[in-house]
Amino acid sequence: MADSLTTAPIPTETQTQLFHYVVQLADTSLILAHRLSEWCGHGPILEQDLALANIALDFLGEARSYYQYAAELEGQGRTEDDLAYLRSAVEYRNPLLVEQPNGDFAATIVRQFIYDTFHYHLLQQLQAGPDTQLAAIAEKSVKEAAYHLKWSSEWVIRLGDGTEESRRRVEQAIAGLWRYAGELTTPNPTEKELQAAGLVPDYTAMLPQMEAHIARVFAEATLPVPQGVFMQKGGKDGRHTEYLGYLLTELQYMQRTYPGLTW
Amino acid sequence: MVATQAPTEERIWQLLEEVSDPEVPVLSILDLGIVRAVQLKGETVHVTITPTYSGCPAMNTIATDIRLRLLAEGITQLTIHNQLSPAWTTDWMTKAGREKLEEYGIAPPVDGTATGHLLNLFGQDTAVRCPLCKSEHTHLVSQFGSTACKASYQCDDCQEPFDYFKCH
Numbered sequence: 081m082a083d084s085l086t087t088a089p090i091p092t093e094t095q096t097q098l099f100h101y102v103v104q105l106a107d108t109s110l111i112l113a114h115r116l117s118e119w120c121g122h123g124p125i126l127e128q129d130l131a132l133a134n135i136a137l138d139f140l141g142e143a144r145s146y147y148q149y150a151a152e153l154e155g156q157g158r159t160e161d162d163l164a165y166l167r168s169a170v171e172y173r174n175p176l177l178v179e180q181p182n183g184d185f186a187a188t189i190v191r192q193f194i195y196d197t198f199h200y201h202l203l204q205q206l207q208a209g210p211d212t213q214l215a216a217i218a219e220k221s222v223k224e225a226a227y228h229l230k231w232s233s234e235w236v237i238r239l240g241d242g243t244e245e246s247r248r249r250v251e252q253a254i255a256g257l258w259r260y261a262g263e264l265t266t267p268n269p270t271e272k273e274l275q276a277a278g279l280v281p282d283y284t285a286m287l288p289q290m291e292a293h294i295a296r297v298f299a300e301a302t303l304p305v306p307q308g309v310f311m312q313k314g315g316k317d318g319r320h321t322e323y324l325g326y327l328l329t330e331l332q333y334m335q336r337t338y339p340g341l342t343w
Numbered sequence: 344m345v346a347t348q349a350p351t352e353e354r355i356w357q358l359l360e361e362v363s364d365p366e367v368p369v370l371s372i373l374d375l376g377i378v379r380a381v382q383l384k385g386e387t388v389h390v391t392i393t394p395t396y397s398g399c400p401a402m403n404t405i406a407t408d409i410r411l412r413l414l415a416e417g418i419t420q421l422t423i424h425n426q427l428s429p430a431w432t433t434d435w436m437t438k439a440g441r442e443k444l445e446e447y448g449i450a451p452p453v454d455g456t457a458t459g460h461l462l463n464l465f466g467q468d469t470a471v472r473c474p475l476c477k478s479e480h481t482h483l484v485s486q487f488g489s490t491a492c493k494a495s496y497q498c499d500d501c502q503e504p505f506d507y508f509k510c511h
Contacts, residue, residue, distance in 0.1 A: 127484055130485065131487035134488075139398070141394070141399065142398070212428075219427070219429070220397055220427045223430065227487075231487070234464055234465060237465075297464070
C-alpha cells in the first residue's frame with residue numbers, strides 16, 4: 081500500500097493539497113473521537129456509555145490511518161503523533177460541528193447524527209475514489225460508520241418521538257447545531273481544487289442521498305427538517321469556535337507538558 | 344535451543360497458529376483471519392496482518408506477540424505489514440474459530456447480517472444462539488459491547504447476558 085504514490089507521481093502542489101485534505105479528515109475524526117470519549121463513565125446508561133466509547137474508538141482508529149497517510153504524503157519526517165499532538169488550534173482543519181461541546185445526550189446525538197450522515201456517504205464515495213490509500217481507509221471505516229449512523233438515527237427517532245422532555249431537548253439541540261451542518265458539504269478552496277481534479281468526492285453528488293436519509297429519520301421522529309438556516313463555517317480553514325482551544329489543551333496536555341513522552 | 348536451519352513458510356504458519364488474540368485468548372490470530380500473507384524474501388520473513396476494527400487496540404500487541412514467537416525460533420529478520428484493504432470481515436473467521444468462540448461463551452457471528460442497510464432502522468434483531476444454554480430465544484441489548492467487535496445480547500431462557508461477535 082505504501083507504494084501507491086510512487087507508482088503514479090502526483091505534482092507537488094496537488095500532493096500538498098491532498099496532504100491538507102487528509103489532515104482535515106484526520107482532525108475531524110480525532111476531535112469527534114475526543115468529544116465522544118469525554119462521555120466515558122458519564123453515559124445515561126451503561127449500554128450507551130459503551131456505545132459512545134466504542135464509536136469514539138472507531139473514530140480514533142480512523143484518525144490514525146489518516147494521520148499516518150498524511151505524514152507519508154508530507155514526507156518531512158513528521159509522524160502521526162506530531163500531527164495530532166503538536167499543532168495549534170489554527171492549524172486544525174476540522175469543521176466546526178465536531179468541536180462543539182457534548183451538551184446533554186440529545187445534543188451529542190444530534191451532532192453525531194449530522195456527522196454520521198455525512199461520514200457514511202463520504203466514505204462510500206471515497207472507497208470508490210482514485211486514491212488507493214484513502215479508498216482502503218474508507219473501505220475499512222464504512223462498515224463501522226454504518227453501525228454509527230444506525231445508532232444515531234434510531235436515537236433521533238426515540239428522542240423526537242419520545243417524551244415531552246426528550247422532544248424539548250432534541251429540538252433545542254437541533255436549533256443549536258444545525259447551523260454547523262452546511263460546512264460539511266461546502267467545499268473550501270483546497271477541496272474545490274481537489275474535486276476539480278477528480279481526486280476527492282464531489283459533495284453535490286452526495287447531497288440527495290444525505291437529504292433523503294435526514295428527511296426519513298426526521299419524519300419518523302416527527303421532527304421538522306430545519307429550513308433556511310444561516311450556515312456557519314471556517315473550521316476547515318482554521319477559524320474555530322472558542323471550544324477547540326480548551327479541547328486541545330486537554331488532548332495535548334501530556335505531549336506539551338512532557339515533550340517527546342512515549343509509553 | 345535456537346533453530347539454525349532456515350524457516351519455511353509452512354513452519355511460520357504453524358508458529359502463527361500459536362499466537363492468540365489478546366482480547367479473546369481462546370482464538371489464534373489464524374482463527375480470526377487476521378494474518379493475510381506470509382512470505383519469505385531472502386532472509387527476511389514478511390507477515391501481513393489486517394485489523395478487525397480501525398481502532399482495534401490489540402494490533403500493536405499482536406504485532407509484538409508475532410515478533411516474540413518468531414524470535415523464540417531464532418527468526419530475527421521480520422517485517423510486519425499492516426494492510427487495510429481488503430477490509431477484514433467475519434467471513435474470514437475459521438469454522439474451528441467459531442466453535443472455540445462459542446465454547447468460550449461468546450456467540451459467533453451469524454453470516455450475512457452485517458448492518459450495512461440503513462433502511463433497517465429498528466429492524467429485527469439477528470437471531471443469535473445463546474452460547475450457554477443454546478436457546479435461540481435471545482434479544483439484542485446493544486449493538487455495542489465490551490470491545491469494538493462485539494454486541495451485547497441477553498438470553499430470554501437462561502437470562503444470562505452474553506457477548507455476540509457481530510457480523511462485519
